[in-house]
Amino acid sequence: MGNFSLDQYTALMTDYDREITNIVFFAVVINLISIFGSVANVINIAVFIKQGFQDTVNISFLALTLSDLGSLLTMVAVGVTILVGSVWPEAPMVKEDVAYLIGDKHVIKPVSMFTTTAAPHAAFLRISWLITTFITIERCLCVTIPLKVKHIITATRTIIAMVSIYLCVFLGTSPFFVSSALTNVFNTATNATKLTRTFHADVYYTDGIGYNFTVSVQFGCIIVDLLSTLVIIRQMQVKWKWRLESTSASASDRLSLRDKKLVKMVLAILCVFIACLIPSCTSFVCELVYGYMFNITGPNYNIFICASSVIITFEVAHSSVNIFIYYNMSAKYNATFKQIFFKCDQR
Numbered sequence: 184m185g186n187f188s189l190d191q192y193t194a195l196m197t198d199y200d201r202e203i204t205n206i207v208f209f210a211v212v213i214n215l216i217s218i219f220g221s222v223a224n225v226i227n228i229a230v231f232i233k234q235g236f237q238d239t240v241n242i243s244f245l246a247l248t249l250s251d252l253g254s255l256l257t258m259v260a261v262g263v264t265i266l267v268g269s270v271w272p273e274a275p276m277v278k279e280d281v282a283y284l285i286g287d288k289h290v291i292k293p294v295s296m297f298t299t300t301a302a303p304h305a306a307f308l309r310i311s312w313l314i315t316t317f318i319t320i321e322r323c324l325c326v327t328i329p330l331k332v333k334h335i336i337t338a339t340r341t342i343i344a345m346v347s348i349y350l351c352v353f354l355g356t357s358p359f360f361v362s363s364a365l366t367n368v369f370n371t372a373t374n375a376t377k378l379t380r381t382f383h384a385d386v387y388y389t390d391g392i393g394y395n396f397t398v399s400v401q402f403g404c405i406i407v408d409l410l411s412t413l414v415i416i417r418q419m420q421v422k423w424k425w426r427l428e429s430t431s432a433s434a435s436d437r438l439s440l441r442d443k444k445l446v447k448m449v450l451a452i453l454c455v456f457i458a459c460l461i462p463s464c465t466s467f468v469c470e471l472v473y474g475y476m477f478n479i480t481g482p483n484y485n486i487f488i489c490a491s492s493v494i495i496t497f498e499v500a501h502s503s504v505n506i507f508i509y510y511n512m513s514a515k516y517n518a519t520f521k522q523i524f525f526k527c528d529q530r
Contacts, residue, residue: 196483196485196486196489197485198485200485200489201485201488201489204489204492205265205488205489205492206265206266208489208492208493208495208496209258209261209262209265209266209492209495210262210265210266211262212496213258213261213262213492213495213496213499214258214259214261214262214263214266216496216499216500216503217255217256217258217259217262217499217503218259219503220251220252220255220499220500220502220503220504221252221255221256221259223503223505223506224248224249224251224252224255224502224503224505224506225252226506226520226524227244227248227505227506227509228245228248228249228252229523230509230516230519230520230523231244231245231248232245233519233522233523234515234516234519236338237338239321239336239337239338239341240318240321240445242338242341242342242345243314243317243318243321243341243345244318244509246314246345246348246349247311247314247315247318247505248505250307250308250310250311250314250349251307251311251502251503251505252502253303253307253310254303254304254307254308254311254498254499254502255499255502255503257303257304257307258304258495258499261304302356302359302360305356305359305397306352306353306356306359308498308502309352309355309356309397309400309401310348310349310352311501311502312400312401312404312456312460313348313352313400313404314345314348315404315408315452315453315456316403316404316407316408316411317344317345317348318449318452319407319408319411319412319415319449319453320407320411321336322411322415322445322446322449323411323414323415323418324336325445325446326414326415326418326419326422326446327414327418352400355393355396355397355400356393356396356397357393358389358390358391358392358393358396359389359390359393361389362385362389362390362393398467401460401463401464401467402464405457405460405464408453408456408457409457412450412453415446415450419446444512444513444514445513447512448508448509448512448513451508451512452505452508455501455504455505455508456501459497459498459500459501460497460501461497462490462493462494462497463494463497463498466487466490466491466494469490
């Protein structure tokens with residue numbers, strides 16, 4: 184145990200093993216989940232638009248759904264590209280470069296995991312995380328200062344917050360978009376010219392800025408979400424105890440009971456969010472512990488890439504399952520869903 188080194192396990196993951204694993208995950212598992220999630224989020228968009236935006240939380244949910252849809256559509260593009268490149272080896276492209284993974288080792292040394300569709304996926308994913316945090320904070324305010332929250336979080340301010348989140352995240356991840364480009368490169372190994380990712384001279388610096396931003400967003404969201412959740416749980420316990428001791432309930436109390444259902448739904452979304460982030464956080468800790476031995480440029484990059492496949496599977500699952508939470512925990516969503524797709528007469 185004292186002589187343990189990740190390097191001794193390099194032989195367990197060859198380039199061929201990595202290739203097969205990526206095809207299974209990206210072309211099949213992740214692609215199927217992403218296609219389902221894309222359809223589910225289109226349904227969510229239709230429901231939220233039908234409900235209108237009198238309630239500010241609907242604006243946030245719509246913005247969250249749009250970002251989830253964006254992250255899933257990029258992964259559908261990744262899956263299709265990997266699948267096409269796998270069944271058509273002579274395709275005029277290096278599929279990993281165009282899609283998501285590392286470049287052909289005969290053309291370029293793998294430097295960064297963010298490529299044509301990976302950078303947009305990363306951006307949309309961070310947008311979803313920040314919007315989830317915004318919704319959690321909003322529910323926290325509803326529980327702690329219910330009489331003031333309507334004046335603090337208005338529809339206009341919510342729209343401004345959503346637009347700001349989108350702009351800030353795309354600005355923060357912009358280094359991934361400018362650090363490299365797709366160009367036609369002659370591959371001496373295959374004696375063919377293929378569309379390949381080439382890196383700018385300052386790729387380490389620019390990608391480092393984007394990487395630090397994405398990591399900060401990830402752990403910042405987790406910390407704020409956990410703190411907000413603790414406050415919500417504590418306040419709900421205090422108010423529930425007060426209701427049990429009270430002899431009567433006013434109209435404002437009944438409103439609080441309705442808000443309580445919404446808080447439960449937000450907490451369910453938050454639980455799924457944190458659960459799906461665990462693999463990503465674990466991978467980050469492994470990078471810190473093992474350093475060069477466990478990252479995209481190290482000798483064990485095959486293991487790292489396959490671990491990334493698992494992480495992305497959890498990410499696309501997180502972006503796909505909210506429809507089940509909305510349908511089962513929101514009577515309003517349930518009724519609107521049936522009204523749209525089953526033509527139920529709502530009277």
